[in-house]
Amino acid sequence: MTIALSTIAGAIAACLAVSLCSLSSMFALWLKPATLNRVVPYLVALAVGVLLGDAFIHLIPDAVNRHGAVSDVCLTVLVGVFGFFVLEKLVRWRHDHNVDITPLSGEILPLAKMNLIGDAMHNFVDGILIAGSFLADPALGLTTTLAIIAHEVPQELGDVGALLRGGYTPRQAVLYNFYCSLTVLPGAIFTLLLSQIAESSLTLLLPIAAGGFIYIAASDLIPVLHERCSFPSLSGQTAAFGMGIGFMQFIVFFEQVLIAI
Amino acid sequence: MASIDSYLHLIGIELLVILAILGYLVEADLPKRVVSRLFLTVLGFMLAHLATHALPNQIAGFIYSSQHLYHSAKSPGLHRT
Numbered sequence: 520m521t522i523a524l525s526t527i528a529g530a531i532a533a534c535l536a537v538s539l540c541s542l543s544s545m546f547a548l549w550l551k552p553a554t555l556n557r558v559v560p561y562l563v564a565l566a567v568g569v570l571l572g573d574a575f576i577h578l579i580p581d582a583v584n585r586h587g588a589v590s591d592v593c594l595t596v597l598v599g600v601f602g603f604f605v606l607e608k609l610v611r612w613r614h615d616h617n618v619d620i621t622p623l624s625g626e627i628l629p630l631a632k633m634n635l636i637g638d639a640m641h642n643f644v645d646g647i648l649i650a651g652s653f654l655a656d657p658a659l660g661l662t663t664t665l666a667i668i669a670h671e672v673p674q675e676l677g678d679v680g681a682l683l684r685g686g687y688t689p690r691q692a693v694l695y696n697f698y699c700s701l702t703v704l705p706g707a708i709f710t711l712l713l714s715q716i717a718e719s720s721l722t723l724l725l726p727i728a729a730g731g732f733i734y735i736a737a738s739d740l741i742p743v744l745h746e747r748c749s750f751p752s753l754s755g756q757t758a759a760f761g762m763g764i765g766f767m768q769f770i771v772f773f774e775q776v777l778i779a780i
Numbered sequence: 781m782a783s784i785d786s787y788l789h790l791i792g793i794e795l796l797v798i799l800a801i802l803g804y805l806v807e808a809d810l811p812k813r814v815v816s817r818l819f820l821t822v823l824g825f826m827l828a829h830l831a832t833h834a835l836p837n838q839i840a841g842f843i844y845s846s847q848h849l850y851h852s853a854k855s856p857g858l859h860r861t
Contacts, residue, residue, distance in 0.1 A: 524784050525782070525783065525784040525787060528784050528787035528788055528791065529782065529787050531787075531791055532787050532790040532791045532794065535791060535794040535795065535798065536794060538798065539794055539797060539798055542798070542801050545801065545805075548805075657782070690805055690807070693805060694802075694805050694806070697802075697805075
């Protein structure tokens with residue numbers, strides 16, 4: 520199968536646009552440390568909502584649509600959760616001896632590393648989706664890119680919140696988050712070169728990424744939210760959590776409107 | 781569907797923005813130098829393209845816009861001089 524050069528260039532331009540969006544979290548650099556410390560728990564709550572929303576509203580239903588069998592998708596999600604659990608145990612065993620959820624000075628908590636791995640995997644899947652839709656039709660490629668950008672911006676904000684909580688400096692958090700977002704390009708190139716294999720690998724990659732997000736949100740981030748129990752933190756974090764889910768649900772409507780155009 | 785030229789312009793602009801932001805974020809000397817050189821290379825390519833293709837094409841289009849022969853001689857796909 521020969522692919523038009525404009526399709527390849529379009530897919531690469533779309534991937535770079537998605538990577539560029541991950542730099543939208545740069546605003547964290549201009550905040551004062553005291554303000555940042557106050558904002559981070561709310562960003563973590565937003566991350567929980569966005570990660571769980573992405574898993575349950577986008578990735579799992581998409582995997583079910585592609586695969587057809589709910590039980591197989593659920594099993595793969597569980598394999599993803601299990602895989603990330605083992606991965607975290609390995610990261611802790613290899614690098615970390617701090618079992619507390621507060622980073623010591625200069626130390627990076629496993630939750631930050633896990634978040635980077637999960638985000639890289641998610642962006643790789645995004646690259647497959649972008650290139651796959653550009654192969655089908657450039658207009659579909661454009662709408663898919665817009666939908667991915669729409670869910671990427673709030674997610675990157677939440678991810679940077681999680682990385683800051685994990686012990687990275689604001690500058691490191693933005694940079695590492697951007698490096699992870701670059702996996703969208705290998706995902707697209709993989710699809711353009713091997714479109715048949717890439718399409719079938721989505722049935723496996725989507726639920727595993729969903730499992731990873733559920734694991735990170737439930738085991739690493741939610742315990743962090745329970746550290747502060749005052750009324751302002753209760754109301755603020757609940758609102759941020761709900762807003763994360765709301766963003767993801769809004770994107771479903773947005774995608775439907777784009778497809779209808 | 782957009783032409784390959786439009787996509788390449790878009791890729792160039794995105795690369796410039798990304799490299800400019802990376803140049804600001806990276807603190808170590810060597811990576812900063814590499815990013816700066818990459819930025820200058822991409823900028824050089826884009827300026828060369830502007831000077832040798834985009835600008836002459838615009839000027840020719842402006843000067844000969846009323847000439848029927850110019851329009852019939854232009855290729856329908858790529859609008860290059």
